[in-house]
Amino acid sequence: xxxxxxxxxxxxxxxFLICSLMYTVCxxxxxxxxxxxxxxxxxxxxxxxxxxxxxxxxxKIREKEETKSGRIILARGEKFCVEIGSSAWVSNGETxxxxxxxxNGGQVVIKRLSAVDVSALPSKQLSAYLDKYSxxxxxxxxxxxxxxCLPGETKQNSDxxxxxxxxxxxxxxxxxxxxxxxxxxxxxxVFKKTKTGVKVPEKNFVYTIPKGASVLxxxx
Numbered sequence: 001x002x003x004x005x006x007x008x009x010x011x012x013x014x015x016f017l018i019c020s021l022m023y024t025v026c027x028x029x030x031x032x033x034x035x036x037x038x039x040x041x042x043x044x045x046x047x048x049x050x051x052x053x054x055x056x057x058x059x060k061i062r063e064k065e066e067t068k069s070g071r072i073i074l075a076r077g078e079k080f081c082v083e084i085g086s087s088a089w090v091s092n093g094e095t096x097x098x099x100x101x102x103x104n105g106g107q108v109v110i111k112r113l114s115a116v117d118v119s120a121l122p123s124k125q126l127s128a129y130l131d132k133y134s135x136x137x138x139x140x141x142x143x144x145x146x147x148x149c150l151p152g153e154t155k156q157n158s159d160x161x162x163x164x165x166x167x168x169x170x171x172x173x174x175x176x177x178x179x180x181x182x183x184x185x186x187x188x189x190v191f192k193k194t195k196t197g198v199k200v201p202e203k204n205f206v207y208t209i210p211k212g213a214s215v216l217x218x219x220x
Contacts, residue, residue: 033137035145038172039165040130042196049074050195055084060184078113079205082121089121090207095219096121097207106213115218126177129163138164145169 043049055068070084077093086101091113098109118124135147145167151158159181166176173196177189209215 031136032134033145033147035137035167035169035172036135036147039167039174042172043127043130043174047196048076048198048200050193050198050200051191052193054190054192056188056190058186060186073200073204075200075205078118079200080121081204088207090205091121092202092205097209099207099210099213104214106210108207108209108213108215110215110217110219112219126174129160129165129177129179132158133163135163135165140169143169144175 049072051072053070053072055070057066057068059065068085070082072083073081078091079093080089080091082089086099088097088099090097094113096111096113096116098111100107100109119128133149133151135149138146138148140146147165147167149163151160151163160179161182161184162178162180164176164178165174166178167174173194174191176191177187179187181187
């Protein structure tokens, strides 16, 4: 679950986070609550999204906890800006900038987006949880619908044992994403200041290289 924490593959599969949301879910044998249709209609590839979030991770084997904050900005055409702690992934639809503060004192890797598996990027991870699984209503409380999926108990190939999403019932806004992976590690994303359908300035999708950072340009 977490890059480099921040740059490790497992984290890429569990972050917003951090993350465009799409609309193709496997519904086999499950009666989903109506709120999921609302969620997918709001969080889809044609909508611009801005989200801030806090991420809390509990590493079971190491019995270690970590807390990060970040933001996600998404727009059509594979344009995104994802920041988690000091790390960043930025795309203008053609070029991808990936910044890791812990690589060689700070390194920016530049790639052509066409050469990258975008499904492995942080901007796609939340959508993977909506696209891949169907959910059942677990409970409703104080205007929040809590839905749950247990992919670890199905034949689906998944790194997650349990996925739980807390949704504001009236608006369909996702408030929290909670994931338990196969190793028992727990990731909790608390989303705040969510805006959908907003006009996002293009400057958000061009990365300014930090002073002193090394650059590895792989576009040639």
